[in-house]
Amino acid sequence: MEIICSQSALKDALNIVSRAVPSRPTHPILANVLMVVTGDKVTLTGFDLSLGITTTFDAQVMEEGKITLPAKLFSDIINKSPEGDIAIEFEDEEDNPMVEIKSSSGKFNLRGVVADEYPELPEVEKENSFELPALPLAEGLKGTLFASSTDEGKQVLTGIHIKAKDNILEFASTDGHRLAVVKPNLEEQEVTEFQLTIPNKPLREVLSILGTEAVTINYADNQLLFAVGNTRIFSRSLDGTYPNYHQLIPNNFERTFVTNRKEFIEAVERMSVFTDQKNTMIKCSIFKQQIVISADAKELGNAKATVKAETTGDPLDIGFNIKYLLEGLKVMSSNEVKFSLNSATQPVIATPLSGQQMTYLIMPVNIRE
Amino acid sequence: MEIICSQSALKDALNIVSRAVPSRPTHPILANVLMVVTGDKVTLTGFDLSLGITTTFDAQVMEEGKITLPAKLFSDIINKSPEGDIAIEFEDEEDNPMVEIKSSSGKFNLRGVVADEYPELPEVEKENSFELPALPLAEGLKGTLFASSTDEGKQVLTGIHIKAKDNILEFASTDGHRLAVVKPNLEEQEVTEFQLTIPNKPLREVLSILGTEAVTINYADNQLLFAVGNTRIFSRSLDGTYPNYHQLIPNNFERTFVTNRKEFIEAVERMSVFTDQKNTMIKCSIFKQQIVISADAKELGNAKATVKAETTGDPLDIGFNIKYLLEGLKVMSSNEVKFSLNSATQPVIATPLSGQQMTYLIMPVNIRE
Numbered sequence: 001m002e003i004i005c006s007q008s009a010l011k012d013a014l015n016i017v018s019r020a021v022p023s024r025p026t027h028p029i030l031a032n033v034l035m036v037v038t039g040d041k042v043t044l045t046g047f048d049l050s051l052g053i054t055t056t057f058d059a060q061v062m063e064e065g066k067i068t069l070p071a072k073l074f075s076d077i078i079n080k081s082p083e084g085d086i087a088i089e090f091e092d093e094e095d096n097p098m099v100e101i102k103s104s105s106g107k108f109n110l111r112g113v114v115a116d117e118y119p120e121l122p123e124v125e126k127e128n129s130f131e132l133p134a135l136p137l138a139e140g141l142k143g144t145l146f147a148s149s150t151d152e153g154k155q156v157l158t159g160i161h162i163k164a165k166d167n168i169l170e171f172a173s174t175d176g177h178r179l180a181v182v183k184p185n186l187e188e189q190e191v192t193e194f195q196l197t198i199p200n201k202p203l204r205e206v207l208s209i210l211g212t213e214a215v216t217i218n219y220a221d222n223q224l225l226f227a228v229g230n231t232r233i234f235s236r237s238l239d240g241t242y243p244n245y246h247q248l249i250p251n252n253f254e255r256t257f258v259t260n261r262k263e264f265i266e267a268v269e270r271m272s273v274f275t276d277q278k279n280t281m282i283k284c285s286i287f288k289q290q291i292v293i294s295a296d297a298k299e300l301g302n303a304k305a306t307v308k309a310e311t312t313g314d315p316l317d318i319g320f321n322i323k324y325l326l327e328g329l330k331v332m333s334s335n336e337v338k339f340s341l342n343s344a345t346q347p348v349i350a351t352p353l354s355g356q357q358m359t360y361l362i363m364p365v366n367i368r369e
Numbered sequence: 370m371e372i373i374c375s376q377s378a379l380k381d382a383l384n385i386v387s388r389a390v391p392s393r394p395t396h397p398i399l400a401n402v403l404m405v406v407t408g409d410k411v412t413l414t415g416f417d418l419s420l421g422i423t424t425t426f427d428a429q430v431m432e433e434g435k436i437t438l439p440a441k442l443f444s445d446i447i448n449k450s451p452e453g454d455i456a457i458e459f460e461d462e463e464d465n466p467m468v469e470i471k472s473s474s475g476k477f478n479l480r481g482v483v484a485d486e487y488p489e490l491p492e493v494e495k496e497n498s499f500e501l502p503a504l505p506l507a508e509g510l511k512g513t514l515f516a517s518s519t520d521e522g523k524q525v526l527t528g529i530h531i532k533a534k535d536n537i538l539e540f541a542s543t544d545g546h547r548l549a550v551v552k553p554n555l556e557e558q559e560v561t562e563f564q565l566t567i568p569n570k571p572l573r574e575v576l577s578i579l580g581t582e583a584v585t586i587n588y589a590d591n592q593l594l595f596a597v598g599n600t601r602i603f604s605r606s607l608d609g610t611y612p613n614y615h616q617l618i619p620n621n622f623e624r625t626f627v628t629n630r631k632e633f634i635e636a637v638e639r640m641s642v643f644t645d646q647k648n649t650m651i652k653c654s655i656f657k658q659q660i661v662i663s664a665d666a667k668e669l670g671n672a673k674a675t676v677k678a679e680t681t682g683d684p685l686d687i688g689f690n691i692k693y694l695l696e697g698l699k700v701m702s703s704n705e706v707k708f709s710l711n712s713a714t715q716p717v718i719a720t721p722l723s724g725q726q727m728t729y730l731i732m733p734v735n736i737r738e
Binding site (some may be wrong): 303306 | 446450467641
């Protein structure tokens with residue numbers, strides 16, 4: 001193999017595929033990236049056996065070939081190299097050859113491992129293929145990824161449920177304590193009907209490289225392939241039925257309050273002095289035209305802040321998990337947020353008054369006496 | 370106690386004294402800061418029994434008093450409070466009272482511990498007192514702190530040796546592997562004659578708050594007190610004789626090279642891909658008018674870079690600890706650095722060709738075959 005490529009193209013490609021290289025590989029070869037040179041293209045691949053990322057860029061190719069290289073060392077070398085041309089070559093005859101990496105600043109030799117040992121990414125048939133426009137996809141992911149479960153044991157709850165029907169696109173996620181539902185603005189773009197639950201991990205990668213170009217999704221059996229520009233992200237889809245979340249959202253409310261989202265967030269964040277991993281609760285006391293937010297760490301101390309609000313209904317004390325409350329409010333983009341409540345033990349709905357069409361359901365926590 | 374003070378003055382003061390609050394206190398009260406209100410002044414103190422920092426700022430005092438508060442929670446509360454006035458008060462009658470901290474954004478109650486339990490900082494008599502101008506002090510500390518030992522067992526080597534004689538000020542530090550000597554430019558300012566070895570810890574704090582004002586140093590027995598503006602830093606001085614380091618610096622050299630300091634640093638930093646905690650060595654091969662820098666991680670790979678240099682003497686291969694080499698070069702401010710060498714086993718001297726008057730001695734490491 002012998003190529004000359006641009007340092008920045010190689011650096012960007014390595015950054016993208018490295019996100020699928022496991023930090024604790026189950027097999028040593030998975031700590032490497034696969035580099036395949038054919039035609040005038042270089043393709044890099046990272047794969048942890050569940051998430052796979054492949055990306056392609058142009059290079060000046062003198063001799064085709066393939067090899068795997070330790071992802072971390074390879075990235076370190078390229079990140080530390082100056083902008084400009086990088087020449088990479090090795091003798092194909094050797095078994096695990098030293099790969100020469102040359103730039104204007106010096107020469108590195110890095111031990112490679114033959115590509116034959118690297119596992120192949122599963123093929124995903126192109127039968128079921130559809131496109132999603134970039135902006136609605138970004139809006140849906142930003143509004144739901146945070147509320148999906150990170151506990152691998154929770155199966156279907158580690159995914160985002162995406163559904164397109166009657167040209168309405170809907171994203172939903174829940175970890176059992178809260179539920180986020182977003183209906184992105186399609187701005188008259190047409191979307192194919194489908195329904196899928198996709199793990200949050202590959203979706204985070206899709207979001208991180210998403211530009212303005214539409215994303216193509218192929219799925220077959222329980223496998224998925226996202227095409228985002230020159231990058232392909234492979235993942236398994238999630239088995240099992242997604243909870244019927246619409247029935248969790250109450251229709252009638254005894255109380256509401258509307259408040260400035262940013263001021264409310266700041267007041268809640270100040271309470272975090274007295275919350276920790278054991279004590280996660282803050283209390284909202286809803287009065288006429290104001291909300292008193294408080295946290296109590298018993299012997300250590302306590303905190304209290306007041307924000308103005310437009311309220312309806314009777315006064316109420318209600319407890320929230322501070323993390324769940326903040327995460328939901330922070331993905332909203334509106335100036336004002338509306339809370340709709342019944343009692344201190346029933347689900348609460350927070351909706352932004354402008355910007356996204358989003359419903360954030362959060363279960364209150366019991367106020368300890 | 371009852372005061373009103375500015376959030377920013379209190380925040381700055383807490384940041385300064387918190388650096389003397391131990392993260393793992395030997396006694397619970399040491400995790401607190403002491404707050405003493407007298408006249409129209411508030412004085413905060415942090416003390417880990419070896420390093421003590423005290424700082425004073427103005428406040429509107431309605432009632433004098435003193436209390437200790439948990440340093441971390443107190444800092445969190447003040448850092449999260451908006452700019453403007455902060456009111457602090459508690460009832461002096463109570464034993465460990467709840468201290469009320471109020472700002473425009475809300476109210477905190479924080480449990481205090483009576484000040485009587487807080488250890489007193491030792492008094493340092495003012496007999497031996499002298500001033501050091503700020504700029505030369507900063508220059509001397511920046512050029513030597515990095516080379517002092519962080520191993521508490523190494524006693525006197527954890528200090529900086531500072532000497533003033535015949536109106537020449539000299540700072541020296543060594544950890545046994547390298548030696549840094551700096552003679553700051555006094556610009557005709559007069560300094561009192563003295564000689565002291567001072568632990569690096571309080572000196573780092575002095576450097577971090579140093580402005581343009583001169584620093585007053587009082588010392589008596591083995592105790593030291595630095596006065597920097599409104600802040601006082603207390604420390605013990607180090608017993609034992611400081612090594613006679615001047616005799617370690619060779620006078621004659623068989624070889625020299627002068628090279629661009631920044632390019633040399635960049636080339637050495639690139640080698641760090643193949644160095645780690647076990648393999649700390651880089652090799653410099655001195656040829657006519659160029660230095661080839663290399664690192665070898667055996668099976669993993671190797672790296673090589675060339676920098677231009679003006680050389681005298683015969684070619685030589687010499688090994689350096691990459692960390693020691695980089696740390697010394699990085700505190701210099703000159704465009705060019707001169708290396709003076711004899712053999713691959715004798716001390717090497719690096720000196721900046723402009724800027725500071727600094728001598729950096731570094732012991733080579735054996736080149737493994």
